[in-house]
Amino acid sequence: MHPVDETMTAPPGRRQRARRGQGDRLREEILDATSALLLERGDHQAVDIRSVCQVVGITPPAVYLHFADKAALIQATCERHFRSLDDFVGAAVAGATDPMDELRCRGRAYVRFGIEHPEQYRILFMSRQAHGKEPPGGELLEACGFAALVDNVTRLVEAGAIGHHDPVLVATGLWTVVHGVTSLAISIPHYPVTGLDALLEHLLGTHMRGLAGP
Amino acid sequence: MHPVDETMTAPPGRRQRARRGQGDRLREEILDATSALLLERGDHQAVDIRSVCQVVGITPPAVYLHFADKAALIQATCERHFRSLDDFVGAAVAGATDPMDELRCRGRAYVRFGIEHPEQYRILFMSRQAHGKEPPGGELLEACGFAALVDNVTRLVEAGAIGHHDPVLVATGLWTVVHGVTSLAISIPHYPVTGLDALLEHLLGTHMRGLAGP
């Protein structure tokens, strides 16, 4: 005699408890559910703990066994999601003909990834205390492929394609530009009036020309 | 016989009701209180309606006679605050020697103003639905002095200092760059590693050089 018909669609209806050492499996399930709800509702304020729990099939306090609070949950969700940014940019850069072209591909891919995942981008790069006590060389920069960007710039400097600048400064400047585009595109409706692609190409072109100078 | 000693410090203790046609006066007082709390707590989520009411000396429902909801209140507070941006930039530009220098002053002033009022900047230019159904030529652009920026660029084009570009495109690009700096400076601790002034000058210099080209 079945106490409950378990042939139904999985989640709503009590989840079976994890095995002894498998407590961390729930953590991943919570992240999955949060990710889905974040995508569905497009706003982390609209994602509430109780909804997440309903999807997973647990009760609210169980969340706090794996995450300190809601902010930590949302943050972890976005960080996990953005680990794929590096791969995404890497794939976009694969067909680049030279370091200069590579840099442009990098910028285009970054902006595209950000715009395709606006809420995650907002939380990671536009929220208040996103990376409160992170050390200067924090993992956020790695998450957004900053090391690869610096490497790209360094190759350009060595090739003599751009003047003798500090690669870190140049890379930070480039990141700032593409972030500016991404950030405004996410937040401001009807931005830019002139068309996003046109603006991005204008910015990349202008910036590259400026870097090539003295 | 006094029901309550009204010689105390004004706010906590019932506010006297406004005159017949003066209901809008309360609106301004609510905005003042919200502004102060926003500055004090540095986070619009930490500013709650009840605290605002306590400062003003009213009860929560009175707020809803003047603002649709909390978001509208916060939004109105920031918009009112940012009306001074245009003046601030204008003052910074007053001593400029030529249109090119003026443009740099404009950029520096914009970044400075944003960083000095981070929470307001975040709400106005980095929040989700900040300007939901605004028409393309919305008032937000005016608030940030976009018209003056376009004018500045137009003068540069006419003077032959930069190539024959679309002034609106160039202005949008410049706005994007300074917004990128401001936005990251507000959100990311330890940004930029190379120093904020150095980065801003690098970006402005690079961009200007790029604009001067073909």
Add this chain to the structure above:
DNA sequence: GGTGTCAGCTTAACGACGTTAGGTTTGCCA
């Protein structure tokens, strides 16, 4: 096979917040 233990949850509830329905006071005009 029984039994103790502890990871892995649950039940129940607290306190704060945004918001609303409905009442009450007060200035002003006829």
Add this chain to the structure above:
DNA sequence: TGGCAAACCTAACGTCGTTAAGCTGACACC
């Protein structure tokens, strides 16, 4: 001097994040 509407209050609802305290079932051990 009434009446009316603007201006505000009282009281409460529902939701949310979060916590204290208890249950339960998988596993190690005898």
